[in-house]
Amino acid sequence: MKILAIESSCDETAAAVVENGRKVLSSIVASQVEEHRLYGGVVPEIASRRHAEAITPVVRRALSEAGVTLSGIGAIAVTYAPGLIGALLVGVNFAKGLSLSSGIPLVPTHHLRSHIASNYISNQELKPPFLCLVVSGGHSHIVMVEDYTKMKIIGQTRDDAAGEAFDKAARTMGMPYPGGIELDKVAESGNPKAFKLPRPVVHDAPYDFSFSGLKTAVINLIHNASQKGEELNKADVCASFRYAVVDCLTTNFLKAARDLNVSQLVIAGGVSANSLLRGTLADECKKRGYSFYMPDKGLCGDNAAMVGAQGYYEYLSGNTANSDLNAYATMSIEK
Ligand code: KG4
Ligand code: ZN
Numbered sequence: 001m002k003i004l005a006i007e008s009s010c011d012e013t014a015a016a017v018v019e020n021g022r023k024v025l026s027s028i029v030a031s032q033v034e035e036h037r038l039y040g041g042v043v044p045e046i047a048s049r050r051h052a053e054a055i056t057p058v059v060r061r062a063l064s065e066a067g068v069t070l071s072g073i074g075a076i077a078v079t080y081a082p083g084l085i086g087a088l089l090v091g092v093n094f095a096k097g098l099s100l101s102s103g104i105p106l107v108p109t110h111h112l113r114s115h116i117a118s119n120y121i122s123n124q125e126l127k128p129p130f131l132c133l134v135v136s137g138g139h140s141h142i143v144m145v146e147d148y149t150k151m152k153i154i155g156q157t158r159d160d161a162a163g164e165a166f167d168k169a170a171r172t173m174g175m176p177y178p179g180g181i182e183l184d185k186v187a188e189s190g191n192p193k194a195f196k197l198p199r200p201v202v203h204d205a206p207y208d209f210s211f212s213g214l215k216t217a218v219i220n221l222i223h224n225a226s227q228k229g230e231e232l233n234k235a236d237v238c239a240s241f242r243y244a245v246v247d248c249l250t251t252n253f254l255k256a257a258r259d260l261n262v263s264q265l266v267i268a269g270g271v272s273a274n275s276l277l278r279g280t281l282a283d284e285c286k287k288r289g290y291s292f293y294m295p296d297k298g299l300c301g302d303n304a305a306m307v308g309a310q311g312y313y314e315y316l317s318g319n320t321a322n323s324d325l326n327a328y329a330t331m332s333i334e335k
Contacts, residue, residue, distance in 0.1 A: 001074035005308030008091030009083025013054035017066035018308025026065035027305040030054045048086035077311020080108040081331035088327035107311045115268040117310035118295040131262040133253045136269035137163035148313035155207025165211040190239030197244040266293045273300035
């Protein structure tokens with residue numbers, strides 16, 4: 001079955017056609033990042049306007065590149081939560097209109113579940129159950145994926161998401177939004193042990209994360225040096241910060257895997273493109289005899305192919321909606 005998928009939760013307007021949850025027939029992503037970069041972050045009102053302008057041509061292109069018309073589409077999957085409410089509403093209303101006028105079933109899809117599903121495209125043999133580290137700009141979760149549509153949160157951040165911490169640290173060093181990607185590149189030539197940064201732990205919640213103290217520590221390090229007129233080695237700061245974030249993520253993730261006796265580990269979300277995170281987990285899983293899966297780098301960020309993958313399994317488990325479907329800024333991945 002071919003699914004037309006639509007994604008508009010943040011600053012990418014995306015549409016894709018995906019067959020049986022695994023085969024991408026087309027994937028179009030129109031990014032607004034250049035415009036938001038002028039403001040140092042996503043401006044929600046601008047995002048909604050740009051989605052409204054882009055959605056029709058993006059969906060048309062996804063259908064034409066896949067070589068299908070609506071008559072060949074079995075379901076329309078759309079991201080309905082979580083995300084920027086005005087941005088989500090553009091995709092949801094477009095999908096509702098298309099579903100109503102064509103009679104094609106509508107499938108509401110959770111954004112973080114879709115990030116996890118990007119792995120079904122990149123790793124054709126992957127099937128639940130597995131433990132997934134979902135790390136994006138807005139969320140940092142350890143999720144037990146019991147089945148395609150049955151998930152349990154094992155740990156989560158108490159404050160900032162990992163991606164948010166990367167972006168704030170990068171911004172303090174003058175890197176353009178979203179700085180996580182550039183910070184990762186600059187870190188490659190630095191010494192990860194040059195600066196000692198904290199590894200915050202959450203007491204009584206061994207799998208939860210806290211990144212705000214770590215973020216403040218690196219910002220203070222940079223500001224204190226600049227007040228004293230000292231020049232810090234940027235690559236060393238980036239490498240030390242990246243090492244600290246990845247250390248916190250991997251420590252808790254591997255602890256959860258051991259305690260829950262899970263040997264199939266997966267990563268997902270924008271931050272899963274991070275080279276140190278990918279390399280560290282690949283090594284650690286190999287040492288422990290675990291299977292380790294990650295999305296192709298091109299599927300880590302927001303896209304609609306992953307929505308088409310998750311949408312397929314949501315459809316199979318009967319998760320369809322009608323024209324009273326709403327969008328939600330927040331929603332647990334467990335729902
Ligand atoms: O999943 P995503 O595209 O959007 C959300 O759903 O939030 O994640 C975006 C986040 C941004 O914070 C971005 O800086 C971060 O992913 N990111 C990275 C890397 N590539 C993207 N962070 C660290 N290293 C990277 N290579
Ligand atoms: Zn995302």
